[in-house]
Amino acid sequence: MADLPTSFDHPVRIAVIGGTGLQKLEGYVPIATVNPLTPWGYPSAPIHILEHNKVPVAFLSRHGAYHQIAPHEVPSKANIAALRSIGVRTVIAFSAVGSLQEEIRPRDFVVPDQIIDRTKGIRPFTFFEKGVVGHVGFADPFDAKISKVVSACGHALAGDGVRMHDKGTIICMEGPQFSTRAESNIYRSWGGSVINMSALPEAKLAREAEMVYQMICMATDYDCWHDTADVDVAMVMAHMEANGANAKRLVGSVLDELIKEEHSDLVSGKHWEGQTTGMIQFMTKKEGRGAEGVKNVEFLFPGVFS
Ligand SMILES: CSC[C@H]1O[C@H](OP(=O)(O)O)[C@H](O)[C@@H]1O
Numbered sequence: 441m442a443d444l445p446t447s448f449d450h451p452v453r454i455a456v457i458g459g460t461g462l463q464k465l466e467g468y469v470p471i472a473t474v475n476p477l478t479p480w481g482y483p484s485a486p487i488h489i490l491e492h493n494k495v496p497v498a499f500l501s502r503h504g505a506y507h508q509i510a511p512h513e514v515p516s517k518a519n520i521a522a523l524r525s526i527g528v529r530t531v532i533a534f535s536a537v538g539s540l541q542e543e544i545r546p547r548d549f550v551v552p553d554q555i556i557d558r559t560k561g562i563r564p565f566t567f568f569e570k571g572v573v574g575h576v577g578f579a580d581p582f583d584a585k586i587s588k589v590v591s592a593c594g595h596a597l598a599g600d601g602v603r604m605h606d607k608g609t610i611i612c613m614e615g616p617q618f619s620t621r622a623e624s625n626i627y628r629s630w631g632g633s634v635i636n637m638s639a640l641p642e643a644k645l646a647r648e649a650e651m652v653y654q655m656i657c658m659a660t661d662y663d664c665w666h667d668t669a670d671v672d673v674a675m676v677m678a679h680m681e682a683n684g685a686n687a688k689r690l691v692g693s694v695l696d697e698l699i700k701e702e703h704s705d706l707v708s709g710k711h712w713e714g715q716t717t718g719m720i721q722f723m724t725k726k727e728g729r730g731a732e733g734v735k736n737v738e739f740l741f742p743g744v745f746s
């Protein structure tokens with residue numbers, strides 16, 4: 441992709457963030473590679489702009505181009521801000537997860553509707569600081585409208601062997617070590633469906649940035665609560681590889697659906713517009729705002745304080 445343009449003049453509304461085992465999206469025509477510098481640095485990797493049925497979509501590899509970024513090191517603020525700066529308002533985020541429930545079998549897909557935060561507070565997790573205070577609602581961390589579209593695409597691929605679960609609670613742990621057996625059993629008793637290390641702070645930051653955000657999970661193991669073998673990286677990668685074609689098929693069919701004209705208001709995030717900006721404008725009084733916080737938030741929402 442060395443000779444591709446490094447800028448792109450049209451807004452790109454939809455992005456896919458690829459996780460473990462999904463470092464590229466094949467089968468799309470690459471048209472540009474952009475690397476926006478944000479107040480929080482560069483994104484995990486240059487963002488590939490790909491064309492899908494004549495509509496541009498963005499792809500960003502969460503752990504970098506070579507899987508060199510650990511879950512606690514993912515620059516989520518830069519990732520979300522960079523995507524928003526190129527026009528993205530809908531993020532479909534892919535994640536390899538451990539299953540905490542018997543009926544979610546390795547290689548099954550889950551469209552989660554809840555998250556329990558088991559990160560340790562060491563990841564930068566908000567855009568609103570340094571003299572700009574803001575509190576967004578996060579009762580439902582994903583986007584109910586998009587989740588219906590994703591579920592329907594998954595069920596339509598049942599004939600290809602895609603098994604889709606329409607809801608579930610993600611336990612997002614700190615990692616990078618996997619859980620102890622005691623932890624795994626506690627998470628089950630809390631009602632956790634699946635476990636990963638990546639849903640947060642990504643989902644929180646997308647909400648602060650007024651973006652539509654939905655994670656698609658693919659189970660790669662039964663963590664360590666089950667009487668089968670305990671999770672390890674080889675197991676995760678083997679299931680990702682074995683079911684990679686279905687993962688790509690599912691992402692492709694979600695993109696096919698989302699680029700349809702009938703979803704244009706939805707993917708433009710019209711229903712989130714103003715939810716954050718309206719709140720931060722009145723939360724911190726003008727006299728108390730900090731210059732750095734204002735400059736940072738203006739990168740996300742140009743003109744919000746002028
Ligand atoms: C390689 S197993 C643990 C690793 O896999 C998942 O990554 P992602 O969510 O980016 O697909 C999990 O969250 C951990 O980061």
Ligand SMILES: Nc1ncnc2[nH]cnc12
Nearest residue numbers: 536537538635636663671
């Ligand atoms: N068991 C597990 N725990 C945390 N993250 C994971 N990603 C894939 N499997 C996982």
